[in-house]
Amino acid sequence: MIGLSHYLVLSALLFCLGLYGVLTRKNAIGVLMAVELMFNSVNINLMAFSHYMMDTAGLAFCVFVITVAAAEVTVGVALVLSVYRNRNMIEIDKLAELSG
């Protein structure tokens, strides 16, 4: 029998995989991909709570999160393209001019 905690554990593992990707990827596009994994884990969490609490609030939040993720990735890819045009590379560990 599948309970709420099964979905929460799946979501936690997916979130930590995304966190690992964000911390270790060097390419900015790879970091954006890992961020999308983290968004998805949050959505699984929201939808699991919505299903087991028998309330549509989580579903409504899920659709908002999907919309915000679409907006985020649009601006993110635009930023990456802009950085690539100016610097001819998108390795984020080298983009450290502001760090003093």
Next chain:
Amino acid sequence: MTESVFFYLLSGLVLSSAWSVVRNENLFHAGLSLILCFVGVAGIYMNLDAPFLGAMQVLIYAGAIAVLLLFGFMLTHDLMKARHERNQHLAGILIPVLMALLLVGTILNAQWHASSGQPVNFGVASLARRYMQQDLVAFEMVALLLLASLMGAVVIARKEEGSRE
């Protein structure tokens, strides 16, 4: 019974493709694994009785976001000087592992009480009723956010005047 079988199959698909997303040396293959992961998450939503959300997941995530990321990768990819290695410092491995242990331990130790409410329908009609009544302001704000991010992306990504070679 079928719910548990589907859950374990989809969890395996999601976690293994997510592992490929964060570990694959070839970023293009990582992007293809990302699409597989999104489709698996859509299956999870179907398992949770939310077919509309599953359809949105396939359309927006697997259809639009993953393709946009792959386009971004292909536009910025230099075959000649591609570097695929990762940052290998300890914190990058330690922080996610500790966080996973903390989260899973907390989830498994907590007492989850079953809700006594009425089963609700997660179809389009209940969602639309919710958006047009309780969440109307948030709904309009999200529309505004989409417009703003569209204009922002165009402004950020275009070439500046006078910088053409």
